[in-house]
Amino acid sequence: MSEIKYIDGGVCAAKGFRASGVHCGIRKNRTKRDLALIVSDKRASAAAVYTQNLVKGAPLLVTKKHIADGYAQAVVCNSGNANTCNANGVEIAEGMCTLVGTYAGVKSEDVIVASTGVIGQPLEIEPIANGMPALAAELSYDNSASAAESIMTTDTIQKSVAVEFVLDGKTCRMGGIAKGSGMIHPNMATMLVFVTTDAAICPKMLQKALSEDVKTSFNMVSIDGDTSTNDMVAVLANGMADNKEIAAADADFEVFCAALHAVTAKLCRLLAGDGEGATKLLTCKVTGGKTEEAAKTAAKSVICSSLLKAAMFGADANWGRVLCALGYSGADIDVNKVDVSFASAKGEIPVCRNGAGIEFSEEKAKEILLEKEIDILVGLNDGEFSAEAWGCDLTYDYVKINGDYRT
Amino acid sequence: MSEIKYIDGGVCAAKGFRASGVHCGIRKNRTKRDLALIVSDKRASAAAVYTQNLVKGAPLLVTKKHIADGYAQAVVCNSGNANTCNANGVEIAEGMCTLVGTYAGVKSEDVIVASTGVIGQPLEIEPIANGMPALAAELSYDNSASAAESIMTTDTIQKSVAVEFVLDGKTCRMGGIAKGSGMIHPNMATMLVFVTTDAAICPKMLQKALSEDVKTSFNMVSIDGDTSTNDMVAVLANGMADNKEIAAADADFEVFCAALHAVTAKLCRLLAGDGEGATKLLTCKVTGGKTEEAAKTAAKSVICSSLLKAAMFGADANWGRVLCALGYSGADIDVNKVDVSFASAKGEIPVCRNGAGIEFSEEKAKEILLEKEIDILVGLNDGEFSAEAWGCDLTYDYVKINGDYRT
Numbered sequence: 001m002s003e004i005k006y007i008d009g010g011v012c013a014a015k016g017f018r019a020s021g022v023h024c025g026i027r028k029n030r031t032k033r034d035l036a037l038i039v040s041d042k043r044a045s046a047a048a049v050y051t052q053n054l055v056k057g058a059p060l061l062v063t064k065k066h067i068a069d070g071y072a073q074a075v076v077c078n079s080g081n082a083n084t085c086n087a088n089g090v091e092i093a094e095g096m097c098t099l100v101g102t103y104a105g106v107k108s109e110d111v112i113v114a115s116t117g118v119i120g121q122p123l124e125i126e127p128i129a130n131g132m133p134a135l136a137a138e139l140s141y142d143n144s145a146s147a148a149e150s151i152m153t154t155d156t157i158q159k160s161v162a163v164e165f166v167l168d169g170k171t172c173r174m175g176g177i178a179k180g181s182g183m184i185h186p187n188m189a190t191m192l193v194f195v196t197t198d199a200a201i202c203p204k205m206l207q208k209a210l211s212e213d214v215k216t217s218f219n220m221v222s223i224d225g226d227t228s229t230n231d232m233v234a235v236l237a238n239g240m241a242d243n244k245e246i247a248a249a250d251a252d253f254e255v256f257c258a259a260l261h262a263v264t265a266k267l268c269r270l271l272a273g274d275g276e277g278a279t280k281l282l283t284c285k286v287t288g289g290k291t292e293e294a295a296k297t298a299a300k301s302v303i304c305s306s307l308l309k310a311a312m313f314g315a316d317a318n319w320g321r322v323l324c325a326l327g328y329s330g331a332d333i334d335v336n337k338v339d340v341s342f343a344s345a346k347g348e349i350p351v352c353r354n355g356a357g358i359e360f361s362e363e364k365a366k367e368i369l370l371e372k373e374i375d376i377l378v379g380l381n382d383g384e385f386s387a388e389a390w391g392c393d394l395t396y397d398y399v400k401i402n403g404d405y406r407t
Numbered sequence: 408m409s410e411i412k413y414i415d416g417g418v419c420a421a422k423g424f425r426a427s428g429v430h431c432g433i434r435k436n437r438t439k440r441d442l443a444l445i446v447s448d449k450r451a452s453a454a455a456v457y458t459q460n461l462v463k464g465a466p467l468l469v470t471k472k473h474i475a476d477g478y479a480q481a482v483v484c485n486s487g488n489a490n491t492c493n494a495n496g497v498e499i500a501e502g503m504c505t506l507v508g509t510y511a512g513v514k515s516e517d518v519i520v521a522s523t524g525v526i527g528q529p530l531e532i533e534p535i536a537n538g539m540p541a542l543a544a545e546l547s548y549d550n551s552a553s554a555a556e557s558i559m560t561t562d563t564i565q566k567s568v569a570v571e572f573v574l575d576g577k578t579c580r581m582g583g584i585a586k587g588s589g590m591i592h593p594n595m596a597t598m599l600v601f602v603t604t605d606a607a608i609c610p611k612m613l614q615k616a617l618s619e620d621v622k623t624s625f626n627m628v629s630i631d632g633d634t635s636t637n638d639m640v641a642v643l644a645n646g647m648a649d650n651k652e653i654a655a656a657d658a659d660f661e662v663f664c665a666a667l668h669a670v671t672a673k674l675c676r677l678l679a680g681d682g683e684g685a686t687k688l689l690t691c692k693v694t695g696g697k698t699e700e701a702a703k704t705a706a707k708s709v710i711c712s713s714l715l716k717a718a719m720f721g722a723d724a725n726w727g728r729v730l731c732a733l734g735y736s737g738a739d740i741d742v743n744k745v746d747v748s749f750a751s752a753k754g755e756i757p758v759c760r761n762g763a764g765i766e767f768s769e770e771k772a773k774e775i776l777l778e779k780e781i782d783i784l785v786g787l788n789d790g791e792f793s794a795e796a797w798g799c800d801l802t803y804d805y806v807k808i809n810g811d812y813r814t
Binding site: 052053054055056082084085086087118119120121122228229306307310311313314316318319320321323324326327328333335352355356357394395396398399400401402403 | 459460461462463489491492493494525526527528529635636713714717718720721723725726727728730731733734735740742759762763764801802803805806807808809810
């Protein structure tokens with residue numbers, strides 16, 4: 001398989017994609033952009049996955065309809081308001097697409113629409129209508145950063161990844177932007193993620209690639225156990241790299257999937273590490289599972305434990321909480337075979353073997369756990385399956401951010 | 408049905424139960440008792456429910472064996488160490504029972520043993536052996552408070568409840584003590600709870616009463632989503648009230664179950680309100696569920712949402728998070744029919760009708776949510792079933808307590 005190289009450029013890394021972002025006034029803070037647009041020069045194959053929450057934001061319903069034919073050409077997204085649980089939500093979401101159609105020269109039925117922010121507050125169309133001319137005018141082939149900023153809510157960093165790879169002898173590019181950073185939990189199409197690529201791939205195979213990928217990428221991230229109402233991952237593939245269109249599960253499809261995973265897995269780490277209030281990125285790496293399901297369930301349970309998350313914030317090697325989380329995970333594991341180690345750039349320290357504690361240096365453990373990126377290594381010693389899940393620590397700032405989010 | 412009256416006395420309220428608590432040295436803090444003993448004058452019917460965590464503390468295994476015949480006469484419990492994930496855990500737990508046998512004059516096979524505290528640190532028998540003579544010597548018929556204090560970990564208040572009721576013309580009493588206050592989550596026999604009664608009831612009916620009761624009491628409490636390895640609810644019924652032994656699901660059994668629920672439901676509120684770091688008791692009352700399962704699942708999901716818990720800490724009427732939690736609960740509900748109100752001693756305020764926001768006074772909502780006991784009222788408008796779940800807010804102190812629990 002050919003090399004996959006990380007590059008700059010975000011959603012504008014691939015050929016034929018322009019992006020922009022403006023402050024249109026949904027947010028009161030005038031220094032924060034709140035409306036993003038991504039437009040492909042050509043109509044593109046489109047695929048998406050959505051939240052599994054029964055409460056679904058109006059934009060998701062509109063997007064589903066718009067990409068039912070497998071194609072789209074633009075993405076519009078506002079932050080500051082989720083447009084969810086509002087009586088006129090669908091009308092507003094459709095209105096956003098119509099505005100894109102008017103100002104950016106694409107068909108409104110080819111627009112993917114997304115919203116993120118507070119649930120249950122009416123979203124007015126006026127600021128969006130007022131901002132759209134500038135948003136369309138500022139579209140450019142190197143403006144991914146403006147779009148990435150515009151979709152941020154409580155995020156503290158922009159999340160942007162791009163890669164270069166080769167398909168059919170042609171250089172292809174793929175890039176994505178994402179927003180977190182709370183209300184994030186496995187078993188959904190997590191958070192908002194937009195990926196663009198100039199690779200040629202038919203809608204059916206694009207959807208297949210995405211649906212498979214989220215199982216080991218976004219569905220393995222948890223910030224706080226809350227599954228949002230608005231989450232969506234959407235991919236546009238405009239074919240402008242001129243490779244032969246991927247239309248079957250062949251070798252090219254495998255390369256495409258690997259490139260997609262290079263983008264999504266890195267976005268996962270960015271999302272988890274920038275979870276609300278987070279000071280640390282936690283990665284739980286499970287090996288030796290009897291089944292893939294067991295390994296994944298175990299990894300997710302560890303990452304989701306409030307107690308372990310708080311211990312990691314305190315750099316406390318409280319491995320009993322790892323065992324506890326494995327024990328209630330529901331995964332098919334033998335707790336008497338479990339090994340646990342903590343690792344970071346400062347080294348690795350085994351703390352539990354065969355389900356029981358072993359002696360270890362608390363001093364060394366502290367040194368390891370004071371790092372910003374911590375691996376929790378779990379050996380199930382029960383089979384051949386592995387899994388990886390991403391999360392973050394639970395901190396004072398998580399409480400602060402969410403104790404008064406609306407005001 | 409006859410009246411159930413709340414009285415004082417905790418686990419010593421019922422006839423023939425002595426209790427005591429001492430500091431034996433498991434905890435370094437000499438001002439905090441860490442070893443509790445409850446002894447019945449007569450061998451008693453015994454029942455228990457245990458954590459559903461696959462990792463089970465050694466004391467649970469020993470207790471299961473000891474009450475397999477349906478009878479027990481004493482409870483011994485230490486705090487400061489969970490005696491879980493230790494190679495010699497069962498040996499230590501058996502050793503604790505032997506010591507009770509030696510000093511308190513009961514058969515060691517009639518002792519229920521429990522431990523609570525850090526997981527995975529070896530528990531030494533020495534301090535327990537040293538403390539047992541004093542523990543047995545201090546047993547008295549009005550010493551429930553010493554036992555209640557001895558089982559506390561991060562609890563800030565003692566949790567004790569007792570009731571008086573009439574069976575077969577005889578006055579009966581029942582009392583319980585409990586410890587929280589973290590690692591508490593539905594779907595288990597939650598936390599440590601010991602209940603004593605002088606009512607006469609056969610072991611089989613006692614177990615039936617307890618197993619049914621926890622479904623609407625302890626299994627409806629969540630502090631932090633973590634299911635502990637050591638949780639146990641145990642009941643001793645010594646028959647000293649001289650009522651005719653309950654041996655079938657008759658009218659007396661119903662009275663007994665009502666008395667039991669009066670004790671357990673109140674302990675639930677005490678546990679939830681004293682959750683780690685909690686400043687507020689949250690009660691989610693769901694009505695109009697299509698099934699009992701739907702109502703219970705919905706209530707638990709709301710109570711477990713980190714985002715809602717943080718909003719309640721901030722007295723923020725962020726009802727969108729209630730809808731969100733209902734939506735991902737997995738319960739069979741129609742989100743478009745959902746009504747939500749917040750209520751407290753300061754009044755009640757509707758905030759959502761038919762799944763959409765309605766106008767409300769933020770000022771009034773704030774006044775209501777600044778109280779210490781908040782009800783989250785959810786109308787599913789989809790059937791006849793109700794459920795109630797208890798929890799607490801998520802605060803800075805939860806993070807503080809759990810960021811550095813071991814040191």
